[in-house]
Amino acid sequence: MSGMVLCEPIELYNILNQSTRFSRLTESNYLCLIDARTKTQYEESHIITAKRAKTDEEGNFMLPPCIEFECLKYCVVYDGVTDSVTGDVRVDDQNVCCNRSYSCSMYLGFIYFLFIGPAISCAGILENHSRHPIRILRGGYELFSAYYPFFRTQKIIYVPQELDEIQPYPVEILQGTLYMSDFWQARNPQIQKDLKIKAYVNTSERYDKFFIKGGSDKLFCIPVPYSGESDLFSFFPEVCEFIDLKRQNGLATLVFSCLGISCSSTIVMAYLIHLNKYSLQDAWSDVQKCKTNMRPNRGFVQQLSQWEEHILQDKITDISDPNF
Structure with missing residues (x-):
């Protein structure tokens, strides 16, 4: 198991902008960027070259097809706002519904529960198939797109020629x-x-x-x-x-x-x-x-x-x- 690490927005920005003669995004084993948000959110806007994470009928994330994770240099997963690789601790004095996204405990009459965001759930599936740690984008799509709005897109499919034409930034x-x-x-x-x-x-x-x-x-x-x-x-x-x-x-x-x-x-x-x-x-x-x-x-x-x-x-x- 390769584990998970946080990826700062500036780190993903620089990963997207590596180049030699052409952008390194043209290399099939360089970067797999995965959007773990909902289908509606993804179609409204996502980070350039990102693929949407698919789920099964029970809502569990599935391994993306046609990706050789053992050969990938970078795999970066993001959702809306996740900024941790462990989840967010939240407190509630009411009953909560526990499912695969929550881990609960009781203390002094309050229910403490750990919310596991979609990015972490998705990365948990991928880390079993990767030689390198799966990166979780800190702040998710919201923070990255606030810093770099020019990397937002609605484009879903890229042919090799279109990847060749991507102009890297400094x-x-x-x-x-x-x-x-x-x-x-x-x-x-x-x-x-x-x-x-x-x-x-x-x-x-x-x-x-x-x-x-x-x-x-x-x-x-x-x-x-x-x-x-x-x-x-x-x-x-x-x-x-x-x-x-x-x-x-x-x-x-x-x-x-x-x-x-x-x-x-x-x-x-x-x-x-x-x-x-x-x-x-x-x-x-x-x-x-x-x-x-x-x-x-x-x-x-x-x-x-x-x-x-x-x-x-x-x-x-x-x-x-x-x-x-």
Whole structure:
């Protein structure tokens, strides 16, 4: 039995937006997103690519057909508002009807009962067939759609070509305030509107007038080539101050480079070391969770190690480790 874990909305957002040449949603064994709400709720609106969980005549959830759960990287289940993997404790001084969704106990004349939401009930069926923990979306559909309304849809069936055409969004590093992307995502007007991007850090040599529509104070340029010899370190203090100022004013910042893999991830890690006093190892782990194929070149890794020592007054991370 693989168990269940909570999945934060930002985690599901980043799972949905992983890409190489195409969105990873095109991979059959990458993600199975299951909606455990009612048929009416599902048809009104659901999260993009989600399949509705089916039940038998007695209302018990069934294993979805044609899904190889042993091979799946991610299986995420959601209902309306569930925010726990154990259920919600509720109190009633009246008689309650006990069924498969409740576990009851008596104390001081009150009936305490544990409400098991549909997402947990559904995940309980799936965990017996999965090698990886089943993720329960914290806050369910209501919270996720409040954060990311542009991922709501009524579309039920996707053909492979339609999955190929899904355009990934920038990954989210800090909730609502810091994102990372490639050049083409950065200049997409719809993405900027949906994510409410108000400031940019351009770590590529490419330049476009699109990025200064809001004024030059909204753009920080680091025009360095992708080379291990390029100097990003000298920009770290100023770019961290730039991002700090935007976040303090409630403005979302997008850090981007040509491919969104090396230069941009270096700047983002430098900022997390500055902001949270993270070690390079911790910053690396956080950014890799958001963007699984991020990969600073060796020269940038050495500069991040210098930055770690500068901020923490100690060299904590061993960058000779093959993971770096």
